[in-house]
Amino acid sequence: MTATLHPGTPPDAQAAARRWWRLDGWSALTVGIALLIAVPVLVVLAHVFVPSGDVWAHLAATLLPTYIINSLWLMAGVGCGTLVIGVGTAWLVTMCRFPGQRLFEWALLLPMAMPAYVIAYTYTGLLEFAGPVQDALRALTGWQRGDYWFPDIRSLPGAVAMLTLVLYPYVYLLSRAAFLEQSVCVLEVSRTLGRSPFRAFISVALPLARPAIATGIALALMETLNDFGTVQYFAVDTFTTGIFRTWYGLGEPAAAAQLAAVLMLFIFVLILLERLSRGRGAIHHTTQRYRSLPGYRLKGGRKWCALAACSLPVALGFLVPGTALLLWSVETAAEMVDSRFVDYAINSFILATAASVLAVALAVVIAYGQRLRPGPIRAGAARLAGMGYAVPGAVIAVGVLIPFAWIDGVINDLFRAAFDLEPGLILSGTICAVTFAYVVRFLAVSLNTVEASFAKITPHMDDAARSLGKRPLQILARIHLPIMGSSLLTAGLLVFVDVMKELPATLILRPFNFDTLAIRTYQLASDERLADSSSAALAILVVGIIPVILLSIAIAGSRPGSGKKSHPG
Amino acid sequence: MSTDSVLTMEHVSHSYEDGTNVLNDISFSVARGEIFSLAGPSGCGKTTTLRLAAGLEPLSQGRIKIDGKVVADSATNVPPEKRHVGLVFQDMALFPHLSVKDNVAFGIEHLPRTERDARVTELLAQVSMAKFADAFPHRLSGGQQQRVALARALAPDPPIILLDEPFSGLDPRLRINIREDTVNILKQRGTTTLIVTHDPEEAMFLSDTMAVMRDGRIEQVGSPGELYCQPVTPYVALFFSAANLIRGVVDQGVVNTPFCPVPAPQLAEGARAVVLIRPEALLMDPEGGPPPATAMGSAEGTVISARMLRHSVVTRMDFGEFNGERLSLRVRRAGHFIPDEGMRFQVALDPKQTFVFPIRDKK
Numbered sequence A: 001m002t003a004t005l006h007p008g009t010p011p012d013a014q015a016a017a018r019r020w021w022r023l024d025g026w027s028a029l030t031v032g033i034a035l036l037i038a039v040p041v042l043v044v045l046a047h048v049f050v051p052s053g054d055v056w057a058h059l060a061a062t063l064l065p066t067y068i069i070n071s072l073w074l075m076a077g078v079g080c081g082t083l084v085i086g087v088g089t090a091w092l093v094t095m096c097r098f099p100g101q102r103l104f105e106w107a108l109l110l111p112m113a114m115p116a117y118v119i120a121y122t123y124t125g126l127l128e129f130a131g132p133v134q135d136a137l138r139a140l141t142g143w144q145r146g147d148y149w150f151p152d153i154r155s156l157p158g159a160v161a162m163l164t165l166v167l168y169p170y171v172y173l174l175s176r177a178a179f180l181e182q183s184v185c186v187l188e189v190s191r192t193l194g195r196s197p198f199r200a201f202i203s204v205a206l207p208l209a210r211p212a213i214a215t216g217i218a219l220a221l222m223e224t225l226n227d228f229g230t231v232q233y234f235a236v237d238t239f240t241t242g243i244f245r246t247w248y249g250l251g252e253p254a255a256a257a258q259l260a261a262v263l264m265l266f267i268f269v270l271i272l273l274e275r276l277s278r279g280r281g282a283i284h285h286t287t288q289r290y291r292s293l294p295g296y297r298l299k300g301g302r303k304w305c306a307l308a309a310c311s312l313p314v315a316l317g318f319l320v321p322g323t324a325l326l327l328w329s330v331e332t333a334a335e336m337v338d339s340r341f342v343d344y345a346i347n348s349f350i351l352a353t354a355a356s357v358l359a360v361a362l363a364v365v366i367a368y369g370q371r372l373r374p375g376p377i378r379a380g381a382a383r384l385a386g387m388g389y390a391v392p393g394a395v396i397a398v399g400v401l402i403p404f405a406w407i408d409g410v411i412n413d414l415f416r417a418a419f420d421l422e423p424g425l426i427l428s429g430t431i432c433a434v435t436f437a438y439v440v441r442f443l444a445v446s447l448n449t450v451e452a453s454f455a456k457i458t459p460h461m462d463d464a465a466r467s468l469g470k471r472p473l474q475i476l477a478r479i480h481l482p483i484m485g486s487s488l489l490t491a492g493l494l495v496f497v498d499v500m501k502e503l504p505a506t507l508i509l510r511p512f513n514f515d516t517l518a519i520r521t522y523q524l525a526s527d528e529r530l531a532d533s534s535s536a537a538l539a540i541l542v543v544g545i546i547p548v549i550l551l552s553i554a555i556a557g558s559r560p561g562s563g564k565k566s567h568p569g
Numbered sequence B: 001m002s003t004d005s006v007l008t009m010e011h012v013s014h015s016y017e018d019g020t021n022v023l024n025d026i027s028f029s030v031a032r033g034e035i036f037s038l039a040g041p042s043g044c045g046k047t048t049t050l051r052l053a054a055g056l057e058p059l060s061q062g063r064i065k066i067d068g069k070v071v072a073d074s075a076t077n078v079p080p081e082k083r084h085v086g087l088v089f090q091d092m093a094l095f096p097h098l099s100v101k102d103n104v105a106f107g108i109e110h111l112p113r114t115e116r117d118a119r120v121t122e123l124l125a126q127v128s129m130a131k132f133a134d135a136f137p138h139r140l141s142g143g144q145q146q147r148v149a150l151a152r153a154l155a156p157d158p159p160i161i162l163l164d165e166p167f168s169g170l171d172p173r174l175r176i177n178i179r180e181d182t183v184n185i186l187k188q189r190g191t192t193t194l195i196v197t198h199d200p201e202e203a204m205f206l207s208d209t210m211a212v213m214r215d216g217r218i219e220q221v222g223s224p225g226e227l228y229c230q231p232v233t234p235y236v237a238l239f240f241s242a243a244n245l246i247r248g249v250v251d252q253g254v255v256n257t258p259f260c261p262v263p264a265p266q267l268a269e270g271a272r273a274v275v276l277i278r279p280e281a282l283l284m285d286p287e288g289g290p291p292p293a294t295a296m297g298s299a300e301g302t303v304i305s306a307r308m309l310r311h312s313v314v315t316r317m318d319f320g321e322f323n324g325e326r327l328s329l330r331v332r333r334a335g336h337f338i339p340d341e342g343m344r345f346q347v348a349l350d351p352k353q354t355f356v357f358p359i360r361d362k363k
Helices: A014-016 A025-049 A051-096 A103-107 A116-127 A130-141 A156-181 A182-190 A197-226 A229-233 A237-247 A253-280 A300-336 A339-372 A374-383 A392-417 A431-455 A458-469 A472-501 A504-509 A517-526 A532-553 B048-056 B102-108 B111-126 B142-154 B174-189 B198-204 B224-229 B236-241
Strands: B005-016 B021-031 B033-037 B061-066 B069-072 B085-089 B162-163 B192-197 B209-214 B217-222 B242-248 B272-277 B282-284 B298-308 B312-324 B325-334 B344-349 B353-359
Touching: A014 A197, A014 B069, A014 B192, A025 A253, A025 A339, A025 A392, A025 A431, A051 A103, A051 A156, A051 A253, A051 A517, A051 A532, A103 A300, A103 A431, A103 A532, A116 A130, A116 A156, A116 A229, A116 A300, A116 A532, A156 A197, A156 A229, A156 A300, A182 B198, A182 B272, A197 A253, A229 A237, A229 A517, A229 A532, A237 A253, A237 A504, A253 A392, A300 A532, A300 B162, A339 A431, A339 A472, A339 A517, A339 A532, A339 B048, A374 A431, A374 B242, A392 A431, A392 A504, A431 A472, A431 B209, A431 B312, A458 A472, A458 B048, A458 B085, A458 B142, A458 B224, A504 A517, A517 A532, B005 B033, B005 B048, B005 B192, B021 B048, B021 B102, B021 B192, B021 B209, B021 B217, B033 B048, B033 B174, B033 B198, B048 B162, B048 B192, B085 B142, B102 B111, B102 B224, B111 B174, B142 B174, B174 B198, B174 B325, B192 B198, B198 B224, B198 B236, B209 B224, B209 B236, B217 B236, B224 B236, B236 B325, B236 B353, B282 B325, B298 B325
Parallel strands: B033 B192, B033 B209, B085 B162, B162 B192
Antiparallel strands: B005 B021, B005 B061, B061 B069, B209 B217, B242 B272, B272 B353, B282 B344, B298 B312, B298 B344, B312 B325
């Protein structure tokens, strides 16, 4: 049975909203969590007003323009790249029929599993002077060093290419979903009005999908701004590398926080643009009729073009680097996969598990609070708690470290005064800090999944259980959690994988000598030991495939009118 | 009001944050062992009333008593888990991860094991679901789920059970059987029941007492027979079925119709009034025999169209100009005779299905 509310049922929200001002225990808890999650961003923004004198003046005069220009070029490049690849492949796969089209539906998601820094390291290894590509070229032509020009992957265009290859799936995913939701009838009408399939796409399908496409690009651009590994390795100076250098190289936390604040400005603009495009583009489908998609059967040259257009992103974004990693790790495994490797894996596992358990638990508290009594305070708190996903890891790291170091300082001062001993760095020097940063960044991931899962349980279930004598917490334990079991696992898994891949916050916040697989990959690559880094990178990649599989299962049959759950409720 | 009333609502009003009133001074009481229904279209406030009784909605104004104890007023608000009322929803809301047995046992976990098991077995037998005790809800049909939901709500032996559109989600053909079974079970157990429904036939079939609601007010309370035969407002009369309306003015204690003058004893002389005639009150005899003894008068009409329905034929007939408007009325007649267009018949008026109401000027 699907959840059907009787039309006479007054929305609980309205009745509950009447008492929104009553701050009870649960609301206080929700608001507390949200504020805690917001601390890093608030700290960073507050530093706009902290004078840092010469350092900032120096930064603003010399490096800031470079950061801004590089970031803008990166965003422009990645934006265009993901738009063309993401929307193009989504259209081909949903609307046309050609060999392998079913396979590409999910295969096009595979590059999502590839962290940007891993693909950057891999392509550097493949394309450098001593790499297999140039070796083959020289063997083929007999050229020597200096005889030929070869593009340098470690450059701004190279970074654009790398980021585009792993980020286009965001745009693909959202525009595909939008195309699937569109009524084919609308497209058919436009064709009877004299539009060719391509013109119908341009004049009808694309505008209808615009809000979704905008959201996809906004996500891709947020990830671009978040990237640290690729730009750092390619020596393209952006905000994230700047924050890192200002903090460690110059030892200027305040200036680093100010850079982070400028970066947040970029993020806010992105969010604003995305909201605006969604608001104005809020198109309501005028028909509820869904029929099987037209499936233009492509023939001859077009067929091969479509095949090539879909294979290339998969091959370049996943198969080629994946194969290279596999071959390299086979080559170096004997040396690199030792007891230390196991330690790195265990460290990654500990951090990812701690963060995902916490993130899921907090998400349940926040989502259940909203269910018990919806209202502006709790809804606002939930939105605030979910904002971290937009904030780059480097910004969160700075925003976590500054207050944690301060608290540690206060604690040490107190202990020194009272007991003449120093407990050391309780918060900032332990996995507390890095775990907290993960929760800040990835709470949105678990919150979305948990909220969606709650929404599937009819509120009548709660009403029935209460009338049978159970209190809200008993209902959570006896009804909701058992029903949501697999969704909670999914939520945890998604956070787990994101933590495994995370680099900048881990780099800044991890305890001394506490290295993870991601850190190990980064360190070896920084030492130009690309082949040696491949085992750790491959491990991250393999774990990263899990959510891609979950995602492709979830979207299979999600089209209204065609899936298993076609029952309209 | 009866002293032995299980649920009493006294001057209950309810409004949402934005100021819209959903309930306006509702008072009624449900006597022990009675099946009471709140009927009305969606949005009339009937579900809100039920949710207030269950404690799922905080009360704004008035007082609610269950079994003589105040459960909600300006000072009190007993939470739903302490009110011990049974609830059954249209969507059943069975717990999908629990077996039928465990669903029924959910509200009586405080009982000792043997007693609990005995109770579950007894209830499942009563709703004819004994052999599904270990099944899970998704394996059951809508009707079976409904029986389990009823058993689950009855298990703690609540003083009153509240049913919110309990049969609306069911297949129409099943619905009739299931609602008959449900009434039998409730009557056998002597369970006091409050039912919310938008279906007039369902309300009539189920209730000892029914209340017709409109825009957050109760229009009339009484037995189904009283409400059907002596509606106090046109709204109540029209709730049961569509009817013919003839507008007129009270003249010497009657309102004129083409058939005969209809007495309007309670109305002031010269007041504007409407005569409401149910389609089955217009008696048409294709054989042309004498009108039945109960008939008040008759007029000749011309057939405009006729449509066969399940149990009757509905004919639209033209009765010419009356009071300056063209009078075309609906006539319902049992049987299978379908008159041709243009045929003329004598039509008599049955006074029992004819009502006169004053027309109030719109504010």
